[in-house]
């Protein structure tokens with residue numbers, strides 16, 4: 411979560427049994443940085459780090475998480491960019507395990523800058539983007555998408571990500587108008603691709619986590635339920 415999930419935040423999460431902790435989203439190219447500045451102006455939290463400082467900043471944040479005694483898992487970084495180049499550059503950070511391409515954020519400023527959810531508009535462009543990252547980076551590659559975006563075919567997008575050689579598809583299974591995930595979209599993606607599916611949205615207790623797994627997710631992720639600093643459930647029970 412932009413402006414929130416930094417190394418310090420994730421270190422606090424290290425006691426809850428997560429296999430992966432994700433920092434970011436960070437704005438990785440000048441287009442995304444400019445969009446982030448506009449978002450800050452209207453009062454929404456964002457990480458405000460220059461392009462030159464980003465590599466070292468992320469490296470330090472990862473070291474902070476990995477130096478935490480309670481944590482033996484992996485660290486992922488969620489990046490917004492209109493081109494693959496800065497993502498490939500940041501993937502060179504030695505301590506980093508997973509690089510996550512953000513094709514998810516829907517703030518208008520980011521979409522206008524051809525970042526985040528804008529990457530879902532054209533499956534061929536997304537395929538090309540993900541292929542370049544996969545080809546040039548030696549880390550595992552995750553792509554975070556938002557489901558049920560008007561005009562976007564989730565299965566076509568999932569297949570493009572699969573064919574491009576990504577390791578994970580991280581699906582915010584948002585169901586507009588509902589306070590729960592769209593488990594049907596997870597089932598459909600599961601039957602269409604071989605990717606490791608990280609199911610996300612509205613996981614707030616053991617029941618919602620189990621439902622996500624029984625819909626076909628191979629893993630789950632939790633965002634808003636983590637913001638309070640105390641998850642209301644024990645992951646070992648899932």
Ligand SMILES: Cc1cc2nc3c(=O)[nH]c(=O)nc-3n(C[C@H](O)[C@H](O)[C@H](O)COP(=O)(O)O)c2cc1C
Pocket residue numbers: 411412414434435436488512514515554582610611612613631632633634635
């Ligand atoms: C304040 C805030 C900032 C967020 N920033 C990001 C981001 O930078 N990158 C991203 O992929 N998702 C971002 N998200 C989305 C969450 O990671 C997650 O996909 C969404 O909140 C649904 O999951 P949840 O129901 O567990 O919160 C953000 C969510 C919130 C509430």
